[in-house]
Amino acid sequence: MNSIELEGRLTMDPELKQTPANKSVVKFTIACNRKHNLNLTDFIDCIAWEKKAETICKYCHKGDQLIIFGELETNNYKNNDDKMVKSTYVRVDSIAFGNKPNGISNFERQEPILEPKYIEIDEDIDLPF
Numbered sequence: 001m002n003s004i005e006l007e008g009r010l011t012m013d014p015e016l017k018q019t020p021a022n023k024s025v026v027k028f029t030i031a032c033n034r035k036h037n038l039n040l041t042d043f044i045d046c047i048a049w050e051k052k053a054e055t056i057c058k059y060c061h062k063g064d065q066l067i068i069f070g071e072l073e074t075n076n077y078k079n080n081d082d083k084m085v086k087s088t089y090v091r092v093d094s095i096a097f098g099n100k101p102n103g104i105s106n107f108e109r110q111e112p113i114l115e116p117k118y119i120e121i122d123e124d125i126d127l128p129f
Contacts, residue, residue, distance in 0.1 A: 004090055006044055006068045007098070008032035016057040026053040027089075030066055046070070048092040056095065065098025 008030035017025050027047050034040045046068055048056055060066060070092045079085045 002071045004068075004070055004072050006030060006032050006046075006090065008044065008066065008068075010060055010062050010064050010066060011043065013062050014057045014060055016053060024050050024053040026056055028056070030068065044068075045087075045089040046092055047089055048095075052092055052095065056092075059097065067096035067098060068092055069094045069096075 011029045011031050014026045014028045017027075019025055025047065027045065029043050029045050032042050032044055034042065056066075068090055070090045072088065073091045074086055074088045076084055076086050
């Protein structure tokens with residue numbers, strides 16, 4: 001099973017883009033501390049599509065804490081020098097919002113969030129409300 005869960009902070013404001021087929025997409029990076037050595041940080045590339053991308057761009061900013069659930073994907077392609085390049089990233093299935101650096105949540109509450117707010121987004125299901 002290919003499943004990944006990451007907790008980290010956005011390294012920059014996410015920027016929503018549109019594909020030629022008019023699909024929303026956002027590529028972003030989160031900085032994650034290592035579990036057994038908090039002095040080391042990994043920078044993980046992520047990609048989200050459609051409603052997930054729109055939600056991330058609407059509510060998240062540089063420094064915000066996110067918990068990412070998704071799959072690890074790899075692509076192979078030829079670069080401009082005609083060399084094969086391998087890229088690895090997380091395709092986002094769902095997210096949870098954590099605390100902002102100043103302790104105010106993405107929903108502008110005045111007390112810090114003790115547990116993340118999980119938001120499952122399935123772009124194939126219409127919600128009844």
